[in-house]
Amino acid sequence: MTLYVILFHGDLGTGDRIFSLQLRRSIEDSPWDRFQYVIFIPGLFHVKMACADAIYRLFIKHPDARVDETSLMHDISKLRPKETGIISSSPGFRRMHQVIMHAGICRRLDCWRTLVSQLDNKHATLESFAKAEPDFHTLQTLANKFTQQYVANHNLDRLRQQPAAQRDQQFENSTLLNKYCLLYEELTYAMNAGDIGRVELCLLPWIFIFRGTGKHKYASHLLRFLLDVHFLYNERLRHAVRSNWLVNPNGKMNSFRGADWCNELLNLWTKVEHGGTGSNRTVDYIIKESPLVQTYQNIRKTIDKNFLLNRLATSHTGPNMLKTFQETMEHLSKHNPHKIQPGRKTARTILDAIDRGRAMLPSGGTAGAALTSEAVDDEDEDPPANDDNLLVELI
Incomplete structure (x- = not known):
């Protein structure tokens, strides 16, 4: 019997090799x-990338x-x-992440x-409503009505019948x-805050969504992991796994990251920034330089600090999206996506991936196939974690 375990963070490929x-x-x-003694922990950074890809498959991929x-x-x-052409074909995680966050803000507004x-007809715009200075209780009541009317729930089936x-x-x-x-943003905020219990609750609907969008490996790995944590591991091992699922490299508030993000960042430094160029870029050279990667990064930070750069060379202020949001809001107010207009048709009815995935889960996929006449895309490759994707966690 072994006295210790090794917590092994990684993507799906890593998990498959361990199993x-x-x-x-x-x-x-x-x-x-x-x-x-090897305990595989699915990397939440790659899970987050899979969530963004699932939304892309549902709302953008089909023409x-x-x-x-x-x-x-x-x-x-x-x-x-x-960037409409790039996003419609191969957006990448960083673009898709920003699209989801920004579009979500505009649509909720x-x-x-x-x-x-x-x-109230007096409040034709949000500006006039804000000038009325509503109290917190009023905002809370309106927020409850908001979620009941404009967020898909059990009434969606009734509407479609x-x-x-x-x-x-x-x-x-x-x-x-x-x-x-909202599901994507809640998972993002829970990960940033390091709230493991909330992360686990957020992952439950995403397991069904992964099933419904053809990302079966993610659904299987997450389901197996959560079952092991809560029903197989003892209390001490459960505490160790949940406490080390996320890490906080800089110790700041709301700066937790998936441990696999740190692995990918180290890979970026090792293989891209310090991996050599041209004929010098060989496996032997990368292995030789790999122990010095952290030293190189420390030297770079020291130089930046001595020249008072304060990371200005690599970290920039986010863009001012006010005018862009205003244009998007004008477009939404013109076409009224959240005002029921009887008889309005759509070129493609978006099926609820949660319902589809829930139907597929017990029977291994046969029951859910009846929900759609199209073959479900079964690609499950992990997207490349390049520098753009890694920077998403720093935005």
């Missing part, structure tokens, strides 16, 4: 030879999903007008505008988009 190794060694006599004026792609045409204007003349298909798609943006 394969343990399976091949399962006939050995001792726990040491069976590698039972018909970009047609409606109330679609996410038309929001992107206002938020990032020069439009929901507030629609809600307050319906309750109505006759075609009474349905507003674009409104239905908009409520689903609001739902997934």
Whole structure:
């Protein structure tokens, strides 16, 4: 029996290799030879990248999903007008992360505008509502109505069972988009705050979403990990795993990162920044330089500090999005994605991936296939964690 365990953070490929190794060694006599002391922990940085990719698959990847004026792609045409081609084909994590966050902000503001204007004709704009200085209780009451009316819930099935003349298909798609943006943002905030319990709760709907969007490996790995943590491990091991799932490299508030993010950052320094160029870029050279990577970074920080650069060479202030948000809000107010217009059609009905994934989970995928006539994309490769993707955690 081993007295200690090794917590091994990584992506899906790392987990597959560890499980394969343990399976091949399962006939050995001792726990040491069976590698039972190796505990694989799915990296939350890669999970977050998978969440962004799932939203891309649902709302952008299919050409018909970009047609409606109330679609996410038309929001992107206002938020990032020069990058619509890149985002529609291969956006990458950083672009997709910013699109989800910015589009979510604009759409929630439009929901507030629609809600307050319906309750009181005097407040046609959010500015007039803000001048009225509502108290906290009023805002809380409105927020509850907001989530019930403009975020997809159990009433979505009832809306979609109505006759075609009474349905507003674009409104239905908009409520689903609001739902997934909120789920993504809540997971992001929980990770940044280091709230492990909240992270675990946030991952539950994402397991179904991963199933429903064809990312079956992520669903299987996360489900297996959560079951092991809460039903297989003893109390001490459970505490160790949950306490080390996230790390805080700089010790600042709301600066927790997935441990796999630190691994990818080290890989970036080792293979890209200090891996050599041209004929010098060889495996032997990278291995030789790898022990000095942290020393190089310390020297760089010392030089920046001596010249009073204070990271200004690599860290910049975020862009002022006020005008861009105003243009996006004008577009949303013109087409009213959150105001029911009976009979409004859509080029593509977005199916609820949570319902699809829930139907697929018990039967291994056969039950959920009936929910859609299209074959579910079963690609599960981890996207490359390049410097742009790593910088998302620093924004």
